Amino acid sequence: xxxxxxxxxxxxxxxxxxxxxxxxxxxxxxxxxxxxxxxxxxxxxxxxxxxxxxxxxxxxxxxxxxxxxxxxxxxxxxxxxxxxxxxxxxxxxxxxxxxxxxxxxxxxxxxxxxxxxxxxxxxxxxxxxxxxxxxxxxxxxxxxxxxxxxxxxxxxxxxxxxxxxxxxxxxxxxxxxxxxxxxxxxxxxxxxxxxxxxxxxxxxxxxxxxxxxxxxxxxxxxxxxxxxxxxxxxxxxxxxxxxxxxxxxxxxxxxxxxxxxxxxxxxxxxxxxxxxxxxxxxxxxxxxxxxxxxxxxxxxxxxxxxxxxxxxxxxxxxxxxxxxxxxxxxxxxxxxxxxxxxxx
Amino acid sequence: xxxxxxxxxxxxxxxxxxxxxxxxxxxxxxxxxxxxxxxxxxxxxxxxxxxxxxxxxxxxxxxxxxxxxxxxxxxxxxxxxxxxxxxxxxxxxxxxxx
Amino acid sequence: xxxxxxxxxxxxxxxxxxxxxxxxxxxxxxxxxxxxxxxxxxxxxxxxxxxxxxxxxxxxxxxxxxxxxxxxxxxxxxxxxxxxxxxxxxxxxxxxxxxxxxxxxxxxxxxxxxxxxxxxxxxxxxxxxxxxxxxxxxxxxxxxxxxxxxxxxxxxxxxxxxxxxxxxxxxxxxxxxxxxxxxxxxxxxxxxxxxxxxxxxxxxxxxxxxxxxxxxxxxxxxxxxxxxxxxxxxxxxxxxxxxxxxxxxxxxxxxxxxxxxxxxxxxxxxxxxxxxxxxxxxxxxxxxxxxxxxxxxxxxxxxxxxxxxxxxxxxxxxxxxxxxxxxxxxxxxxxxxxxxxxxxxxxxxxxxxxxxxxxxxxxxxxxxxxxxxxxxx
Numbered sequence: 001x002x003x004x005x006x007x008x009x010x011x012x013x014x015x016x017x018x019x020x021x022x023x024x025x026x027x028x029x030x031x032x033x034x035x036x037x038x039x040x041x042x043x044x045x046x047x048x049x050x051x052x053x054x055x056x057x058x059x060x061x062x063x064x065x066x067x068x069x070x071x072x073x074x075x076x077x078x079x080x081x082x083x084x085x086x087x088x089x090x091x092x093x094x095x096x097x098x099x100x101x102x103x104x105x106x107x108x109x110x111x112x113x114x115x116x117x118x119x120x121x122x123x124x125x126x127x128x129x130x131x132x133x134x135x136x137x138x139x140x141x142x143x144x145x146x147x148x149x150x151x152x153x154x155x156x157x158x159x160x161x162x163x164x165x166x167x168x169x170x171x172x173x174x175x176x177x178x179x180x181x182x183x184x185x186x187x188x189x190x191x192x193x194x195x196x197x198x199x200x201x202x203x204x205x206x207x208x209x210x211x212x213x214x215x216x217x218x219x220x221x222x223x224x225x226x227x228x229x230x231x232x233x234x235x236x237x238x239x240x241x242x243x244x245x246x247x248x249x250x251x252x253x254x255x256x257x258x259x260x261x262x263x264x265x266x267x268x269x270x271x272x273x274x275x276x277x278x279x280x281x282x283x284x285x286x287x288x289x290x291x292x293x294x295x296x297x298x299x300x301x302x303x304x305x306x307x308x309x310x311x312x313x314x315x316x317x318x319x320x321x322x323x324x325x326x327x328x329x330x331x332x333x334x335x336x337x338x339x340x341x342x343x344x
Numbered sequence: 345x346x347x348x349x350x351x352x353x354x355x356x357x358x359x360x361x362x363x364x365x366x367x368x369x370x371x372x373x374x375x376x377x378x379x380x381x382x383x384x385x386x387x388x389x390x391x392x393x394x395x396x397x398x399x400x401x402x403x404x405x406x407x408x409x410x411x412x413x414x415x416x417x418x419x420x421x422x423x424x425x426x427x428x429x430x431x432x433x434x435x436x437x438x439x440x441x442x
Numbered sequence: 443x444x445x446x447x448x449x450x451x452x453x454x455x456x457x458x459x460x461x462x463x464x465x466x467x468x469x470x471x472x473x474x475x476x477x478x479x480x481x482x483x484x485x486x487x488x489x490x491x492x493x494x495x496x497x498x499x500x501x502x503x504x505x506x507x508x509x510x511x512x513x514x515x516x517x518x519x520x521x522x523x524x525x526x527x528x529x530x531x532x533x534x535x536x537x538x539x540x541x542x543x544x545x546x547x548x549x550x551x552x553x554x555x556x557x558x559x560x561x562x563x564x565x566x567x568x569x570x571x572x573x574x575x576x577x578x579x580x581x582x583x584x585x586x587x588x589x590x591x592x593x594x595x596x597x598x599x600x601x602x603x604x605x606x607x608x609x610x611x612x613x614x615x616x617x618x619x620x621x622x623x624x625x626x627x628x629x630x631x632x633x634x635x636x637x638x639x640x641x642x643x644x645x646x647x648x649x650x651x652x653x654x655x656x657x658x659x660x661x662x663x664x665x666x667x668x669x670x671x672x673x674x675x676x677x678x679x680x681x682x683x684x685x686x687x688x689x690x691x692x693x694x695x696x697x698x699x700x701x702x703x704x705x706x707x708x709x710x711x712x713x714x715x716x717x718x719x720x721x722x723x724x725x726x727x728x729x730x731x732x733x734x735x736x737x738x739x740x741x742x743x744x745x746x747x748x749x750x751x752x753x754x755x756x757x758x759x760x761x762x763x764x765x766x767x768x769x770x771x772x773x774x775x776x777x778x779x780x781x782x783x784x785x786x787x788x789x790x791x792x793x794x795x796x797x798x799x800x801x802x803x804x805x806x807x808x809x810x811x812x813x814x815x816x817x818x819x
Contacts, residue, residue: 005565007796014796196369252456259367266365266387267574268347268543326675327458328499333815336795338561340543341574343347343389343600344489344517344805346599346647347490348673348703350447359606366447373577375602375712384446386650386703389542389596390575391603394650394709396446400701404672404680405453407699411683412467420470429463 011229058093073201093155182274249308518805653708729774
């Protein structure tokens with residue numbers, strides 16, 4: 001067997017491969033889900049267990065490590081709280097409560113920990129999410145890089161939004177400008193920080209967006225995801241393969257801020273593979289697509305756009321096709337490996 | 345080979361310069377003569393390799409427009425295509441229209 | 443206000459109306475060319491042109507029979523394995539190796555102390571740092587004071603920055619693994635040995651340095667229409683139009699399409715800097731072999747900056763280069779434009795972007811990697 005590399009954790013093809021090899025393949029089917037619910041049989045944003053009254057208990061878990069732990073636009077605490085809320089939402093759940101598990105490196109400043117927790121509490125508080133349990137551990141200096149926060153999100157769904165239900169004819173909607181978080185973190189983390197920049201993470205909980213949409217258009221929403229690690233490219237490719245469809249998006253329509261676009265261009269990075277932490281991607285029925293965008297606009301998400309549509313797949317492969325700005329077509333692959341800048 | 349990105353020079357300090365890439369400013373090295381603030385440049389791997397000429401900016405576009413005219417004269421391209429191009433030309437060749 | 447960057451984006455990258463106009467014109471010329479020959483093969487010598495072609499989906503806009511193929515234009519793909527092996531060795535011996543992202547995953551043909559690439563060396567604890575520019579590396583080395591080696595891949599476009607930095611003051615702990623290559627000799631090698639090339643899209647950014655005149659030999663000696671092209675999709679389309687025009691008129695000349703950045707003479711200052719620091723030497727290209735006068739070597743007086751010299755590695759002789767590709771790998775033919783990636787039995791089977799077997803699958807600019815990521819047309 002080989003060794004684990006950073007590529008295995010970057011949310012792309014390699015991660016799917018290692019999960020398949022290490023986990024999915026080695027578990028019998030009955031262990032992968034609770035009857036009538038959703039589990040790792042079709043890995044989605046969260047898992048679900050039927051409550052017996054038609055509703056579902058939605059649960060998600062995620063470990064957050066980010067370097068640097070304070071970045072333009074937020075910190076690891078805000079990220080952990082927002083991320084777990086968003087994962088519950090993307091399955092159609094209304095987030096109710098959360099648990100956290102914090103592991104800190106010996107010597108970590110109390111002040112910083114307090115600030116991180118303040119940010120985390122603030123997000124939970126403003127979204128009405130209770131923090132009902134947790135764990136706290138300290139690791140000897142050098143055995144952990146500063147801090148890792150794991151959050152569990154719990155919620156209730158009237159009905160589930162499961163990405164494999166995406167159907168030909170559905171429209172794809174992006175709620176806001178993409179790649180903001182990825183570009184900001186990349187700049188801060190890899191030391192490719194421009195002298196001056198407007199790069200800023202978009203990390204935020206999306207409850208104010210998703211709950212009203214689910215209440216009004218729930219049955220018309222066939223898929224929902226937040227394009228975190230692996231970005232839009234990863235989300236759309238997972239959708240296409242989970243639903244056995246082909247997705248065609250129009251590059252011109254994808255919301256992207258100039259500063260992010262220009263930063264990506266400078267380093268030769270592809271914004272389609274960079275993370276967002278405050279954007280939702282939805283697959284909705286065609287007849288309500290425009291209405292949904294208007295509703296999003298009225299909720300303050302003024303950059304929302306219909307970026308493409310779902311089609312019957314041609315041949316065997318579930319592809320994502322991009323209509324380029326100049327009018328050509330290319331295939332959008334899921335991201336591969338560690339993201340590095342290029343000069344060639 | 346050779347990823348190159350366009351930017352506008354903000355400041356020049358000897359062989360170094362600050363370049364604005366549009367919401368992103370980077371310090372780069374220069375290997376071109378007579379660089380002044382306001383110049384548009386091509387940056388490759390952290391180095392200015394060439395200035396961009398504003399005069400020449402529409403050069404290849406004019407080339408294709410002339411060709412279209414000739415093809416229409418010879419009856420090889422429909423007049424409609426040229427009319428469509430005319431619009432684009434009008435819109436894009438006037439600097440104050442940006 | 444006129445902003446050249448914004449204007450370029452809008453006019454040369456994002457204007458579908460204009461693109462369809464140009465495609466119409468291209469089709470008219472294609473009709474004329476078809477009366478003379480059935481198929482036209484246009485080769486680019488720059489991975490970024492290949493990237494433009496695939497990323498913007500240009501092949502989907504071109505008529506059947508008009509082929510755009512990639513020549514040896516990726517400095518990563520043609521960097522011989524031996525240099526990668528040296529870099530890995532240094533990194534594992536705790537010399538800090540700086541690399542551009544492009545060469546980070548480039549595999550050697552054999553493992554060196556368990557690592558096949560700099561990325562693998564890093565996961566084994568090797569000292570590897572990915573940088574965007576030489577400046578970042580120099581700055582880091584100056585602060586860290588550790589022994590350092592810069593993996594100096596590149597063509598004529600990248601070499602001025604090495605030269606200009608060397609001409610100034612470098613920290614004492616800084617060395618270079620020099621593997622620079624010159625593009626015109628490789629282009630000449632390809633047209634001479636492969637043939638069947640009806641037009642050439644010459645590399646725009648290389649030409650900002652070496653000048654449009656460096657490509658004269660293609661038109662004069664080999665009768666191949668040649669256009670020095672920019673990197674926006676519209677630049678490439680217009681360059682194809684010009685090549686078709688020349689073919690239809692049975693002429694061959696060198697035309698600069700990328701006039702906004704490229705002159706006939708090139709960047710005289712940069713050229714002089716390169717020659718102040720480097721000598722031109724015979725050099726090996728991975729998958730191709732030895733090409734006369736196609737590489738850079740530090741001048742004698744700068745040998746203290748040469749990692750091979752400082753750490754006691756020998757430049758292999760030309761015979762020792764022969765095992766530069768793994769068995770079954772057809773990257774050599776891909777690089778020469780003899781076959782397409784899909785013609786290689788390993789393509790997307792044994793050789794994928796996440797587990798590259800051959801060098802063309804590594805760099806984002808490598809032909810196989812581009813085809814794997816952006817599709818087959």
